[in-house]
Amino acid sequence: MGNHHGYAAIDLEGWRFFLRWPDGLIRETGLELEAAGSGKPRLRSNWSPQFQIGRIMAAMLMLPDPRREYAQTYDALPIARVKGYVLARVGFGPGTEFAGVTDQVTIDPSYITLVNLADEVSIGVTQRWQRLQAVYAAANTLPDSVSSLVRQHRDFLATGEPVTASLTNVVSQLVRLLDPNGQGDPLPWLERAVGIAESAEPTLPSPDQIGEEDRDLAIRAATQYRLTRARGASAARFSRATRDAYGHRCLFCGGKFGGIPQIRSGVDAAHILAWNTYDLDVVPNGLCLCKLHHWAFDAALVLPVYRDGELYLAFTELATELDDHSCGLLGIDGAPLDRAYLPETKALWPSKRYLDHLYADLAISFTP
Ligand SMILES: [Zn+2]
Incomplete structure (x- = not known):
């Protein structure tokens, strides 16, 4: 205790x-x-x-x-x-x-x-x-x-x-x-x-029910909830709308891995929050990310943060456990995110309120 x-x-x-x-x-x-x-x-x-x-x-x-x-x-x-x-x-x-x-x-x-x-x-x-x-x-x-x-x-x-x-x-x-x-x-x-099919529902409580005392578990739960949230018709609409809004570019690295005929899209729409009562399947609750950055975001290694209305890439303390080369592949801590990688309409940018919730629920701290 x-x-x-x-x-x-x-x-x-x-x-x-x-x-x-x-x-x-x-x-x-x-x-x-x-x-x-x-x-x-x-x-x-x-x-x-x-x-x-x-x-x-x-x-x-x-x-x-x-x-x-x-x-x-x-x-x-x-x-x-x-x-x-x-x-x-x-x-x-x-x-x-x-x-x-x-x-x-x-x-x-x-x-x-x-x-x-x-x-x-x-x-x-x-x-x-x-x-x-x-x-x-x-x-x-x-x-x-x-x-x-x-x-x-x-x-x-x-x-x-x-x-x-x-x-x-x-x-x-x-x-x-x-x-x-x-x-x-x-x-x-x-x-x-009794004929109950194996459930795809999360087996863990949502991260806001876990809190600061066990951050590793909160991160595992966040991934579980995001995966659950990624299914269904509403989620499919969310995924398409988010990737379209970002022009199929990864917000963190700018890689354009989609929108090419005959090639399966290489970018994902990641949920910022997948476990509370807000309207979750909306573009401001989404980030368009390549496979690497989607993984790094789910693992709470890298996150977007607002400073003075602009978005920056921030590494969390967890990222310090990566070696320098791997860290370098994820980007540069504190680098501004290019506006060209964001939706044209500012109303579709990642919601600061959702991001603040995420930091609190995962007890995220940023490297100084
Ligand atoms: Zn990327």
């Missing part, structure tokens, strides 16, 4: 933690923040028997019970198919509330990160909850033994009761029933069984 809403973790010693689920229910967790001897505060269960945050979240999200004896299982993937894994992190979303009067924290969980020795994976809480709800709704089409456990899981969560080992037992029975080795993630199996 780092700093949240102006509270340092140390200020929260002895506060009681509640958990708000995406369905709106708030439940007790029995968790308190304890200053460990090593100085790093940890959430501890004050119930007997203890029931820690990782086990609570795993049981609620229908994941196998996290266990620490993962040292022997090195190479088995995917992550929830190993003998042991830990739930290493619970991301606190922006809806998390700190009530100083009553010394209560209501956690709005944004994502969890699962770790074993070989890999780590982050899962959006709302995203997985939506998948679970689709399975709940189709539970009656499952074989009786499976259906009964899925309904027990659903009904338990609907009560808003504190999560205990009884919910873990439901999940464990389900896991054993679906996978004789008892190690797998039951959700993909259930989705196939």
